[in-house]
Amino acid sequence: MLNRRLLLAAGLAAPAMLRAQVAPPEGFAAPAGTFPFAPDVYRARREALMATLKDGIAVVYGASEVPDSGPFVQNGDFAWLTGIVDEPGAVLVMAPTERLYREFLFLPSRNPETERWEVERLPLGSTLERRTGIAKVMRAEMLDRLAPTLAERSKSLHFLGPIASAAAPVPPALELYGKIAARVPGTSVKDNSDLLPALREVKEPRELALMKKAAAATARGHVAAMQAVRPGMTEGQLKDILEAGFRTGGGTGLSYDSIVATGRNAASLHYRGRTGAITAGDMILIDAAASVDTYACDVTRTFPASGKFSDEQRRNYELVLSAQAAAAEKLKAGVYYEDLETAAKDVFRKAGRIDDFYHGLGHFVGLDVHDPGDRYKPIPAGAVITIEPGLYVQSGNYGIRIEDLFLVTATGNERLSAATPRSVAEIEATMAGR
Ligand code: GLY
Ligand code: MN
Ligand code: MN
Numbered sequence: 352m353l354n355r356r357l358l359l360a361a362g363l364a365a366p367a368m369l370r371a372q373v374a375p376p377e378g379f380a381a382p383a384g385t386f387p388f389a390p391d392v393y394r395a396r397r398e399a400l401m402a403t404l405k406d407g408i409a410v411v412y413g414a415s416e417v418p419d420s421g422p423f424v425q426n427g428d429f430a431w432l433t434g435i436v437d438e439p440g441a442v443l444v445m446a447p448t449e450r451l452y453r454e455f456l457f458l459p460s461r462n463p464e465t466e467r468w469e470v471e472r473l474p475l476g477s478t479l480e481r482r483t484g485i486a487k488v489m490r491a492e493m494l495d496r497l498a499p500t501l502a503e504r505s506k507s508l509h510f511l512g513p514i515a516s517a518a519a520p521v522p523p524a525l526e527l528y529g530k531i532a533a534r535v536p537g538t539s540v541k542d543n544s545d546l547l548p549a550l551r552e553v554k555e556p557r558e559l560a561l562m563k564k565a566a567a568a569t570a571r572g573h574v575a576a577m578q579a580v581r582p583g584m585t586e587g588q589l590k591d592i593l594e595a596g597f598r599t600g601g602g603t604g605l606s607y608d609s610i611v612a613t614g615r616n617a618a619s620l621h622y623r624g625r626t627g628a629i630t631a632g633d634m635i636l637i638d639a640a641a642s643v644d645t646y647a648c649d650v651t652r653t654f655p656a657s658g659k660f661s662d663e664q665r666r667n668y669e670l671v672l673s674a675q676a677a678a679a680e681k682l683k684a685g686v687y688y689e690d691l692e693t694a695a696k697d698v699f700r701k702a703g704r705i706d707d708f709y710h711g712l713g714h715f716v717g718l719d720v721h722d723p724g725d726r727y728k729p730i731p732a733g734a735v736i737t738i739e740p741g742l743y744v745q746s747g748n749y750g751i752r753i754e755d756l757f758l759v760t761a762t763g764n765e766r767l768s769a770a771t772p773r774s775v776a777e778i779e780a781t782m783a784g785r
């Protein structure tokens with residue numbers, strides 16, 4: 352089973368790297384234990400959540416494996432609460448008022464046939480419980496029986512989110528709660544979808560340490576790409592150099608699929624091609640970041656293939672940079688995302704370019720590259736966010752985006768991605784060394 356959070360896409364080198372960096376504590380069996388922190392860390396997070404819930408039950412589903420959809424990526428809320436990153440189909444149940452067991456982990460049954468191909472998994476028992484830090488580990492088939500029993504004793508069914516769009520499938524926790532409500536009179540579903548975002552928004556020092564490592568690895572990759580680029584290369588060749596740089600810099604995975612877009616391709620926001628040929632007059636946009644031990648980073652840089660900005664390229668680039676600076680200037684604990692957006696948009700508006708910037712200014716980052724957080728509340732100290740303004744002009748064959756990662760503090764902010772060259776002078780100096 353492949354896991355993008357744990358595995359830097361690196362062709363044949365990847366499995367060796369996976370073994371080296373994510374060695375299970377005892378034997379080669381999943382779940383190998385909690386990752387990247389010790390079981391106590393996750394237990395403390397669940398305790399904090401249960402102290403707020405007080406009663407009832409809360410069910411959190413991990414991600415399921417979707418056949419042929421690429422590497423498995425664990426659900427962020429589930430990973431944050433359990434540290435279990437490589438068990439598709441796992442479910443966590445918390446029941447704060449229970450006396451014997453207050454936490455239950457449900458894992459799919461073992462399958463000796465698939466284990467011969469993928470990974471050997473542990474049997475139920477004390478080894479599994481010690482490794483996961485969860486006192487009661489059961490098979491997934493038992494969930495339908497246990498959940499109504501718990502609900503009978505304490506009748507609030509807490510929904511921890513996230514709220515899904517009307518077009519998306521009903522979240523599995525709400526489906527389960529519907530079945531419980533049909534069988535246990537007196538139960539009610541409570542919306543607590545704001546709790547996990549509020550907890551996850553404020554990063555723990557151990558989380559920040561990994562995010563800083565991810566930012567350092569990310570810088571290494573971007574610098575490698577700036578120094579290696581030559582007209583005539585394809586986007587795919589440059590992407591391979593970028594991702595090799597992430598790995599050299601200590602990255603253990605990709606935060607998301609890297610975007611390397613040259614010329615006009617950079618004006619398409621979700622461009623994913625590899626075959627575009629880089630020509631001498633192009634600006635190249637790279638939106639890509641390493642992750643370290645499942646923690647993300649998110650950086651975009653745009654630079655001239657020639658190594659030297661033309662006057663027009665520099666004018667446009669510096670406009671985007673000043674929009675980012677205007678937002679960053681305002682950023683400290685207590686501000687609203689909207690205030691940052693207004694500051695950035697005012698810069699584009701004054702330059703008569705407001706219609707060339709047409710996406711959101713940024714988002715929270717953490718375990719997930721788009722981490723949960725409430726954009727409509729003041730941003731707290733300890734949050735990590737991006738500020739990523741851009742200008743996109745298809746008729747002019749360019750797109751420019753500048754994206755940095757900021758840790759919010761009581762008095763201002765710290766730019767975690769500062770090691771990736773950003774100003775015109777920094778980029779040209781980096782590329783001059785080619
Ligand atoms: N790389 C994804 C984003 O910038 O939001
Ligand atoms: Mn972003
Ligand atoms: Mn990005």
